Each structure stands twice: as structure tokens, then as C-alpha cells.
Amino acid sequence: MTTTKSEVLLHTPGHVKHDGHNLTGFIIFLCSESIIFFAFFVGYGVLKITAPTWYPDGVSGIAVREPLINTIILVSSSFVIYFAERYLHKKNYWGFRIVWLVTMLMGSYFVYGQYVEWSELTFSLSSGVFGSLFYLLTGFHGLHVITGILLMGLMLIRSFIPGNYDSGEMGVESISLFWHFVDVIWIILFILIYVWQ
Amino acid sequence: MTITNYDERIIKVNQPVPGAPNNWRRFFGFNTDAKVIGIQYIVTALIFLLLGGLLGMLIRGELITPPSDLFDPTVYNGLYTMHGTVMLFLFLFPILSGLTNLLVPPMIGAPDMAFPKLNALAFWLVPVFSIVLLTSFFVPGGPASSGWWSYPPVSIQNPLGHFLNGQMLWIVAIGLSGVSSIMGAINFVTTIITMRAPGMGFFKMPIFIWTVLAAQILQLLGLPALTGGAIMLFFDLNFGTSFFNPETGGDPVLFQHFFWFYSHPAVYVMVLPVFGIFSELFPTYSRKPLFGYKFVAVASFGITILSLVVWVHHMFYTGTPMWMRNLFMFTTMLIAVPTGVKVFAWIATLWGGNLRLNTPMLFCLGGLFNFIFGGITGVMLATVPIDIHVGNTYFVVAHFHYIIFNTIAFGIFAGIYHWFPKFTGRMFYEGLGKVHFTLTFIGATLNWLPLHWAGLLGMPRRVASYDPEFAIWNVIASIGAFMLGVASIPFILNMVSSWSRGKKSPPNPWDAIGLEWLLPSPPPHENFEDDIPTVLNEPYNYGLNKPFVVDEEFYISKALNDS
Amino acid sequence: MNLKDNINPKISLIIGISFAVFIDLVLSKLMASWSYSWLPVQASKAAPYVDNLFAFETGIGTFIFLGCSGVIGWVLLFNRAPKYDESYGEPFEGNVKLEIVWTLVPLFLVIAIAIYSTKVNTTLQNLGEKTKYDSQKELPTYLDNNEASAGTFIDVISRQWSWEFKYPEGFSSSELHLPINEKVYFRLISKDVIHGFYIPAFRLKQDIIPGSIISYSLTPTRKGIYRLRDSMFSGAYFSQNQTNVIVESKDAYQEWINKTVKKVPVDGLNQAGFLYKKRLEKGDKGWATISPSPSPQVNDPGNPDSAHEG
Numbered sequence A: 001m002t003t004t005k006s007e008v009l010l011h012t013p014g015h016v017k018h019d020g021h022n023l024t025g026f027i028i029f030l031c032s033e034s035i036i037f038f039a040f041f042v043g044y045g046v047l048k049i050t051a052p053t054w055y056p057d058g059v060s061g062i063a064v065r066e067p068l069i070n071t072i073i074l075v076s077s078s079f080v081i082y083f084a085e086r087y088l089h090k091k092n093y094w095g096f097r098i099v100w101l102v103t104m105l106m107g108s109y110f111v112y113g114q115y116v117e118w119s120e121l122t123f124s125l126s127s128g129v130f131g132s133l134f135y136l137l138t139g140f141h142g143l144h145v146i147t148g149i150l151l152m153g154l155m156l157i158r159s160f161i162p163g164n165y166d167s168g169e170m171g172v173e174s175i176s177l178f179w180h181f182v183d184v185i186w187i188i189l190f191i192l193i194y195v196w197q
Numbered sequence B: 001m002t003i004t005n006y007d008e009r010i011i012k013v014n015q016p017v018p019g020a021p022n023n024w025r026r027f028f029g030f031n032t033d034a035k036v037i038g039i040q041y042i043v044t045a046l047i048f049l050l051l052g053g054l055l056g057m058l059i060r061g062e063l064i065t066p067p068s069d070l071f072d073p074t075v076y077n078g079l080y081t082m083h084g085t086v087m088l089f090l091f092l093f094p095i096l097s098g099l100t101n102l103l104v105p106p107m108i109g110a111p112d113m114a115f116p117k118l119n120a121l122a123f124w125l126v127p128v129f130s131i132v133l134l135t136s137f138f139v140p141g142g143p144a145s146s147g148w149w150s151y152p153p154v155s156i157q158n159p160l161g162h163f164l165n166g167q168m169l170w171i172v173a174i175g176l177s178g179v180s181s182i183m184g185a186i187n188f189v190t191t192i193i194t195m196r197a198p199g200m201g202f203f204k205m206p207i208f209i210w211t212v213l214a215a216q217i218l219q220l221l222g223l224p225a226l227t228g229g230a231i232m233l234f235f236d237l238n239f240g241t242s243f244f245n246p247e248t249g250g251d252p253v254l255f256q257h258f259f260w261f262y263s264h265p266a267v268y269v270m271v272l273p274v275f276g277i278f279s280e281l282f283p284t285y286s287r288k289p290l291f292g293y294k295f296v297a298v299a300s301f302g303i304t305i306l307s308l309v310v311w312v313h314h315m316f317y318t319g320t321p322m323w324m325r326n327l328f329m330f331t332t333m334l335i336a337v338p339t340g341v342k343v344f345a346w347i348a349t350l351w352g353g354n355l356r357l358n359t360p361m362l363f364c365l366g367g368l369f370n371f372i373f374g375g376i377t378g379v380m381l382a383t384v385p386i387d388i389h390v391g392n393t394y395f396v397v398a399h400f401h402y403i404i405f406n407t408i409a410f411g412i413f414a415g416i417y418h419w420f421p422k423f424t425g426r427m428f429y430e431g432l433g434k435v436h437f438t439l440t441f442i443g444a445t446l447n448w449l450p451l452h453w454a455g456l457l458g459m460p461r462r463v464a465s466y467d468p469e470f471a472i473w474n475v476i477a478s479i480g481a482f483m484l485g486v487a488s489i490p491f492i493l494n495m496v497s498s499w500s501r502g503k504k505s506p507p508n509p510w511d512a513i514g515l516e517w518l519l520p521s522p523p524p525h526e527n528f529e530d531d532i533p534t535v536l537n538e539p540y541n542y543g544l545n546k547p548f549v550v551d552e553e554f555y556i557s558k559a560l561n562d563s
Numbered sequence C: 001m002n003l004k005d006n007i008n009p010k011i012s013l014i015i016g017i018s019f020a021v022f023i024d025l026v027l028s029k030l031m032a033s034w035s036y037s038w039l040p041v042q043a044s045k046a047a048p049y050v051d052n053l054f055a056f057e058t059g060i061g062t063f064i065f066l067g068c069s070g071v072i073g074w075v076l077l078f079n080r081a082p083k084y085d086e087s088y089g090e091p092f093e094g095n096v097k098l099e100i101v102w103t104l105v106p107l108f109l110v111i112a113i114a115i116y117s118t119k120v121n122t123t124l125q126n127l128g129e130k131t132k133y134d135s136q137k138e139l140p141t142y143l144d145n146n147e148a149s150a151g152t153f154i155d156v157i158s159r160q161w162s163w164e165f166k167y168p169e170g171f172s173s174s175e176l177h178l179p180i181n182e183k184v185y186f187r188l189i190s191k192d193v194i195h196g197f198y199i200p201a202f203r204l205k206q207d208i209i210p211g212s213i214i215s216y217s218l219t220p221t222r223k224g225i226y227r228l229r230d231s232m233f234s235g236a237y238f239s240q241n242q243t244n245v246i247v248e249s250k251d252a253y254q255e256w257i258n259k260t261v262k263k264v265p266v267d268g269l270n271q272a273g274f275l276y277k278k279r280l281e282k283g284d285k286g287w288a289t290i291s292p293s294p295s296p297q298v299n300d301p302g303n304p305d306s307a308h309e310g
């Protein structure tokens, strides 16, 4: 800065932008995060196959119907969020906000459904291997869903800031990616806990 | 702090030196400049090296005689657990993050890291989890004392039954350390992938960058498994779950899988950047190109991939089926191949060179020498029948200190000396550096070489007392340990006095090739700012007359003017 | 190193290298035979196999180590830059042939070592199967070693911090008595945490996992008293969790059994309990520990002071 550049510049100086890595960083984060779930899934599988006792006393299985409804809602919200993103691309901000809110509501319904399921169960965190794993997996996933809903709320509020999308839609893209991630995790989880009984 | 008595003259330099013109206070605040963060990490980590070393000397004090006479065995167990934990999580990981922060942006010509705020946050978690960990010395019952492995069921026994216990704080600290490391890893990987200077394709990157990339990818893939295991351990300890608790059907060995799936690669997270440092320094001080640049670069990823599939070598005697033991023995031994490629390349780089034996080069040579030794004992440990004899004995302790201290810490010292002039703008005192090296080399050898024999004869590790036939090896080891304590004095003296009143450093005191050496010493806040050089070749062409960047002269004279 | 003055530098180089390799080989061979003395006495069938493997690797390791450090030493002696000399070394960038050689040679070497050790593994077959069981219910009774029809069967019970050995004749002991040259089968059982069953003179080690029993077998081949050490950290008094293994002739062993069966059970060897009591008397200073489990009731508490070899 303080130097005066040589009169004849023989080089073409490059310039690296400071921003614009958010999505890359976020994708790397998701890859890493998925390994925690992977670890839990492996733990579930190993213990399910090898534990001398699996279900707690008095429990012979786990109901599938309500969780299945929940699953359908969560999975469809992944399609809904896709349309929200489409609206945003087309600069239809109200369309985006409404569909985005629908996604949030579907997510919230899922959390509510989880809550109802938990409160009706007869076993707890400390009821042997299955109890521990069940609450760990659904709880950890539920935390992710709640985080996703909160982040969506944040994005919804920010959409009202004028000029919010001038420098790109990185935030919305990242959250939507996160939502798909949470969905895929749930599908695996559903198969492990409810289908593989 | 050392940085307080600041030399007036530095402040007159027209570029922001770390510490000037905003003065030393910047090191104590939330600063987003990677160079400040790097120094914050390094200084913090070195303080913890002193603490960890003190704990190490305390345990060596206990072990100088066979009976458990200096401490109660419970205290010994707490001390060795905290020693290992402090050394790994408060010294090694942070100091490597520090070097990485200092070096990555200048070496690839980036102005800063991709996410400067995340970077600062990652650093500030270090004091937070350090305090959490050290607090555990003062909770009722004392700190965690089940070793840095924290294997259940010992780790979930919780003798006093309190919710707030040393083991619990240990898990929280390790968890936070993991969060910090993941933040760092996301940052490093993103930076390296997206912010390289024009022309710097992957095969023109410095080897240090290759190794950092390989190491940080390992971090991203492995660390979450440990985090998962730690969460489950936490629940077992405090909420009565039964993941690892055999009394309620859990499986203690499952934890070992989670733990080693990360903690074996963790060793490579630590050693890979040191391989990078070796690969930078050997060519510079031999005045020769790095032998087989491409092989050395690719070998880093060979190591990364293999190191993800060897973890069971820590469980050869835990009831692992035969086929699994044989399989993992084989994969473990395979790591010797890419590692060998690197070692031979360094030796070939030395061959026929014009060696300048200053302090950084001495630490590199010492580190390489020790690494060859530690690598050989590593292959022995991978051999199932031998491991079944020497596993969990002092042979292992000796082996891993040969890697972790005699190689990794040596490489870190080499790196600190080598880049000290670049980032402080001051030269260090060569004489003190040589004293530091000599004491460290002799102390480390006395400390860990004899312990191989104690292990071969059957002395288990983690013992507070031992049978008298092992006394001789332990006495020598303890003398070495105390010598290492003494070795820290010239080092501290050197760092403090050189930084405050050392001779000013030119931009390129070692006549080295590399983007960082085209910058003034110390580099300005955003490194090359708007004049990012276009890279033409990899940075090892000593004596080959190949241009390194377009218009090199411009940068050289600019750096000279700005220094 | 002034090769240029030589009439034929290539030949003298080859002679020099062969000489160095020869010295290296001799030293490696010496080191390998010396390595036997670094290990405890060989007292089991497994020991010679392990020691041979170790000597083999010591030999190879020494060869590589001396080879590499020899080159480093040479360079340090003859390639040092004089003061203020900043000139470059010989600028060769690499050599693909050489790279391939030092990739393939180590590859074949480790494959060879792996095959050798896999063979040793298969020959030894000491470490058997691990079977999980429900701790609320009975222990599984079988032992699934291949030829488990004949031989001695002993239950090893480990606790924080004592050992108990249950013999099929219905008594237990704090020390492990074994007949020489006879295959012994064990069931390894832990009552609390993971312990390690480690007898250095036998070169054998097996972790004992609570919630599982592990089958395990070995054949002692040398009379004497050896040390059995807990090798997996098991808490406060881990380093005290040791006892003796006594290998004796068939007759002496039988005599010991006949004598011990008749003895009344007493408190077994429990060094940890003794130390913990002392700690309590001194005001329970130190960091927290769970209290040692009560001494096992054994018919022969043994003699912890008898001298051991290895």
C-alpha cells in the first residue's frame, strides 16, 4: 500500500474475495455432522445385534402408526422447502415467505408428534440398552429439527430486510440443505428404530 | 506476559506488526486476524506445555522409586490422566492450529482465513475448555483419573456419585475441544480449497498445505465419532443410560471403537503437519529441491486414507476375532509404505546438499532420526503376537513418546524457530537455540529410550508402583525427564528476549522459496492485499533457476521496502 | 568424499555401498540375536514364537534404522555448508525409478511380515472367543476351544483389585498353579471393570471384559514362579493387582490340589484392601476411589513374597 508499484506492472495481480465460502463451509460442516449420526447408528446396530437383552421389561415392540404419519409430514416438508427456494429464485418474496412458513409449521408438527410419542412411552432413558438408544437418537435428531426451525425463523425475519438478497441467497440455501439433511437422517433413523424391530 | 515490554522501534514500522501499532493488547482480545490468532494459539499452547511437562515430571518423580511413595495412587492416576490430556488437547492440538493459522494464508497467498470470526471463536474456546479441565483439580474427588482413553466402566464408576465430578468436566472439556477443532477444520479446508493464489494448482501447493489439508480432512471425518462416543459416555456417567455399562446390557468395547476410530487418526492429524514442516525445512537448509515432490504430496493422502482403517490395532487383545486382528495388522503395516516414501524422500533431499545446521535444521534432523526409530517400533506394535506381549506396557509409552514428543514436538520446535523471524520480524539467538536442542535431544533420549526395555520385560503402563526389577530403566528415564524440564529455560529465554530485542529480520532470512518469504517480516495485515502473485511452480526449486511466481523481483523489492 | 580422483568412480561407489550394506547386515544380525535377552524367560509354548518374530523384526528394523541414520550421519559429516556459504546443493528433483523401488520394497517387506505373523497367530490360537452374557443370569458353561475335551479348566475371576482362580476340583486360590507341559483352558471373567490378564513370561495378554466371558488357553513349558499383572488400567489400586503364577511338575501340582481341597477358605490376597485400610486410617486423604471389593474367599491365599522370575 505504501509502496509505489513499479511503473510497468509485469504481472496481473489477482484478488481473492473474502466472502462467498459460506456454502462450501456449510457443506463441509454437514458432512462432518453426519458422522456423529453415523456413529450413533453404528452403535444402535451393534448393540441391537449383540446385546443380551434388548427391549426393557414389559416392552415388546414400539408402535409405528403415529411415527409413520410424522415421517410422511417431515419428508414432504423437504419438497415444500424446495418450492420455497424456487419462489425466492424468481424473486417472488411473498410466495417464498408463505411456503417457507408452511415448512416451518410442518417441522413444528413433527416436533409436537415426537413430544406426544415420548410422553406416552412406558420406558425411560435408563431402561436398558434400547431405552438409552431410543431417546438418544430421537432426541439428538429432534434437537436438529428444532435448530432448523429456529434458523428458518431467522431467515424469515431477515427476508423483510430490504436488500437482504443482494449478495446472494446463501443463508436460505444453507438452511434448506440442512433441512434435507435432517430429513435423510430421519429416514435412516425410522428404518432402524421402527422398521427393524 | 512477555509481550508487554514492547520495543519502541517496532511501532515505527509502517505495517501492522503483530503487536503494533495496535500494541500488545490485540493478543488478549477477540481479534480476527489469522496471524494474531496463530500467535495466541502458540503462546497459550506453550504455557500448557509447561504445565503438562510439570505434571510429567511429577509422575516421573513418583516413578523414580518402585513403591508408590510420593503420592497416593489415586493422585498418581489423576496426574497421569491430566498430563496426557493437557499435552494432547491443550498443547499439541492448539499449537498445531496456531502454526496452521500463521502459515496457511501467507503460504497460499490468501489475505486471511475464509471465516475469520469462526476462527477467533475456535481459538477462544481453548481457554474456555482449558479452564473447565483445570477446574476439575478442585472439585470434590479430584480430576478425571481413568487415563486419556477414559475407558468405561472405570470412567463411569463415579465414586462419590456427585453430578459435578472430574470425569464429567473432562468429557465436557473434550467435547468443547472437539467443537473448536471442527470449527478450525472447516475453516482450514475451505480456505485451502477456495482461496489459493492464481496459478497455485494442487500440485503447486507447498507440502505443508498438502499435509494440513490431509490432516484437517481426517479431523472432519474422525472427530465426530469421538464426539458421539463422548456424548454416550456422558449419559452413562450422569444419567444412568446403558450404552457402555455391562451391568445393564451395554458394551464397554463399543466405546473403544468410537474412541480409536478417532484417536488413531488423531495421531496423524498431529504428525502430518510435522511431515509438512520437515518437507519445507529440509530443502531450505539443504539448498536442494525436495526429492520427489509429487510422491511426497500424494503420500499424505495415502496416509490419511489408511489411517481411517487401522484403529483396531489398539484392540488386539480385547476379544477381537482372529480375522479382524489379521486384517488390521495388515492395514496398519501398510501405512509404513507411504510413510517410508516420505522418509526416504527427506533423506534423499539431504543427500548431496549443502547443509546449514542451524537450530531449526537440527530439530528437523533430530525429529527425523527419532521418527525412524519410532516408526520401527510402530511396526512391531502392529504385529499381533508382539503386541499381545508388549501392548499396554511401557514399550507403548516409549513408542508413542518417540512419535509424539521426539518427532512431533521436535518438528514443532523446528517450525517455531524457522518461521519466528517471519512473524515477529526478529531473529532468534542461535546459541540459545542450540543449547535448547542439545538438552532436549539428550533429555528425550534418556527419558524414553530405556523405557522400551522396561516394557519388553513386562512393566505395565499407568502403574503408580512397580516391581523392583524395573527400577534401573525408570531411574534413567526420570533423569531424562528432569533434563527436559531444564531444556525449557533456554527456549523461553530465547523467545522472550529475541522477540523484545532481537536483531531485525529481513523478509527472507533463510533464502527460502515460498509465498510467505515474499512478504515483509512481519507480513502486513492482509498479506499480499490486492497484489496476489501468480504462482508458476512448486516452491522447492532450489538451484534450478525456475521462476517461482510471475514478476518475483517486484515482490522481493516491495517486501524489502516495507520491512 | 572425493570420488572424481578415483579411476573408476562408479566401481568404488558400488564397493563402498556394498561394504556399508554388509556392515549393516552384520550389525542387524547381531542385534536380532541380542534381542532375545531383552525379554523375560520363555515359559510358555507361545514364547519362542513371539521371540523369534520379535528378533526377526528387530533385525529388519535395525537394518533400516542403521541404513537411514548412516546416510544422515554421512551427510552430516561431509555435506555441511561452510560458514557463510549459501550456495545450492546438487539440484536433482527426484527419480521415479528410485521412488518406485522404495515404494515396492517396503510393500513387499510388510506383506512378508504380515504373512509371517498371521502364521504365528494361527499356530498359537491362544486368544479364544468372547461371548456376551446377561449379567442377571447364569454364566455360560461351555468353553469353545477347538479341542477342549481334555486338559485343565480354570476360571479366572478378576475384581477391583484382586485375582481369584477357581479350580474344577471345587476350590479356589489366590495364586495360579499350573502343571507343566499341559494345555490349560481358562474362562476369563470380570466382576466389575475391564482388567488385563498378562503373564510376561508367557508372552500372553488378554483383556477381561465385564459382561462377557472369554475363553483362553495356554501351555506352560518351564517350571518356576512368574508374575501375573493386571495390564488394563482398572482404577485406583491397579498397580497392586498382581499375583504369582506357579508352574510345577505334574506330581507337585496334583499334590497341591490334594492338599488345598482340604483347606478351609480364608481371605485371599488383597493388597489393595490392605492399602485402602491404611489410607482410611490416615484420614482418607487423596482423590476419590471406589472401595476395593472384599477379599475373595480362597483355600490357598498363596505367598506374595516368594521371588519371581520374569
Ligand code: HEM
Pocket (backbone or CB within 6 Å): B052, B053, B054, B056, B057, B059, B060, B080, B081, B083, B084, B085, B087, B088, B091, B092, B146, B147, B148, B149, B397, B401, B404, B405, B409, B447, B461, B462, B463, B481, B484, B485
Ligand atoms: C517432560 C516431558 C514428559 C514426560 C516426563 C512424560 C512422561 C509420561 C509418563 C510417565 C506417562 C505415563 C505413562 C503411563 O503410565 O501409561 C506419560 C503418559 C502420556 N504422555 Fe507423557 N511425558 C512427557 C511429555 C509428553 C508430551 C510432550 C506429550 C504429548 C504431546 C505426552 C503425551 C502423553 C500421553 C498422551 C500419555 C498417556 C496418558 C494416558 O495413558 O492416559 N507426554 N507421559
Ligand SMILES: [Cu+2]
Pocket (backbone or CB within 6 Å): B263, B264, B265, B310, B311, B313, B314
Ligand atoms: Cu493407532
Ligand SMILES: [Cu+2]
Pocket (backbone or CB within 6 Å): B378, B399, B400, B403
Ligand atoms: Cu503408533
